Amino acid sequence: MMQKVIDRKFCVAPMMGYTTSYARTLYRILSKRTFLFSEMIATKTLIHSKEIGSKIANEFQNPIALQVGGSEYKDLRLSSRLAYELNYDEINLNVGCPSKAVQKGSFGACLMKDKLLVKNCLDAMQINRNIEVSIKCRIGLGKDFNYEFFEEFIDEILKSGIRLVYVHARNAILNGISPKGNRNIPPLNYDFVSKIKSKYQNTTFILNGGIDSMNKALKLSKLHDGIMVGRLIQSNPFCLKNVDRQFYNQKNNYIISEKTIKDYFNFIRPKFGKDSVYRLLSPLLNIFFGVPNSKEFKIEIHARMQENNFEILEKIFLNFIKEKKILIN
Ligand SMILES: Cc1cc2nc3c(=O)[nH]c(=O)nc-3n(C[C@H](O)[C@H](O)[C@H](O)COP(=O)(O)O)c2cc1C
Structure with missing residues (x-):
């Protein structure tokens, strides 16, 4: 089989609790080309x-990529097999999460201390040519910038043969600040990503961290192989409607319409009763983001969510679109 060529110019970052399979479905309705990520799944849980x-x-x-957290070769190899069987295009190793729980399980950002172990993990994950293996890492550990540390880390892990690296371009601080703090407090340094790219021209480096507007995303995508956006999409997934045009040279933006709501409800309908109404609907709730006078819709939706009546909920969303279509698009 020919290997698929996938352009990762615009990626939605893995976000636990947010990039659920429901949210990913909404993202895919809005953009056919955006590269998606699952939430991080610990290999032990996956297996x-x-x-x-x-x-x-x-x-x-x-x-889409499946992101895993782990550092045991056998589990990682099995996870790759599962990702392949589930038709994922890529499996990504999380070497960026700083949480205490994750450190206890010996995965996430603390692995940056052991580049040889990471290289061996990436070796184990490469099971066949149809599932690409990648890593998501930080640029360093602790308070100070240290390009040499970052370069040596990348030098080692690329010996595994992988050619795809997502970089959250700030250090991780493993003690004393929370995961949330670790997404804001350590300063960004995009130069490290440009610099390592000039050393490894044939490796794809995707820039992540602090890209908080579509304008910034567009500008940075011209300077890097691709960009990855997290919190911007978390708060407003509907900006994905312009991605295929802005980043992939498609002619038109996706237009949000009644069909968007119907497509989404058609997907979640078979899942009614199997998962909570909140989990099923939460990706759609952001449709109210920044739309003036949407308060009454919001109140009604939240009240109706208690009743679990999906037909009524769908109608309220459809009415909202009917009324606000022009404002949203
Ligand atoms: C709620 C939330 C959950 C996250 N979960 C993960 C995760 O599972 N795996 C991961 O590699 N990064 C995770 N991150 C980090 C993001 O992938 C991303 O690296 C970070 O938010 C910086 O990008 P941004 O500035 O565009 O948000 C999470 C971030 C947020 C806000």
Whole structure:
């Protein structure tokens, strides 16, 4: 089989609790080309949990990566096999999460201390040519910038043969600040990403961190191989409607219409009763983001969510679109 060529010019970052399979479906309705990520799944959970099915389901969400956290070769290899069987395009190793729980499990950002282990993990994950292996890492550890440390880390991990690196372009501070603090407090340094790219021209480096507007995203995408956006999409997934035009030379923006709501409800309808109404609907709630006078819709939706009546909820969303279509698009 020919290897697929995928352009990762615009990626939605993995976000636990947010990039659920429901959210990913909404993202895919709005943009056919955006590269998507699952939430991070610990390899042990992936392999042993019976309830994992709905989390990792990949129903027409390609191009997409499954992100895993772990550092045991056997588990990582099995995870790659699962990702391949579930039709993911890529499996990504999380070497960026600073949380205490993750450190305890020996994965995430603390792995940056052991570049040889990371290289071996990436070796183990490469099971065949149809599932690309990648890493998401930081630029360093602790308070101070240290380009040499970053360069030596990349030198080592690229020996595995992988050619795809997502860089959250700030250090991780493993003690004393929370994961949330670790997304804001350590300063950004995009230069490290440009510099390493000039050393490894044939490796794709995707820039992540602090890209908080579509304008910034567009500008940075011209300077880097691609960009990855997290919190901007978390707060307003609907800006994905312009991505295919702005980043992939498609002629038109996606237009949000009644069909958007219907497509989304058609996807979640078979899941009614199997998952909470909040989880099923929360990706759609951001449609109110920045739309004037949407308060009454919001109040009604939240009140109706208690009743679990999806037909009524769909109608309220449809009415909202009818009334605000022009403002939203
Ligand atoms: C709620 C939330 C959950 C996150 N979960 C993950 C995760 O599971 N895996 C990961 O690699 N990064 C995770 N991150 C970090 C993001 O992927 C991204 O690196 C970070 O938010 C910086 O990008 P941004 O400035 O565009 O938000 C998470 C971030 C947020 C806000």
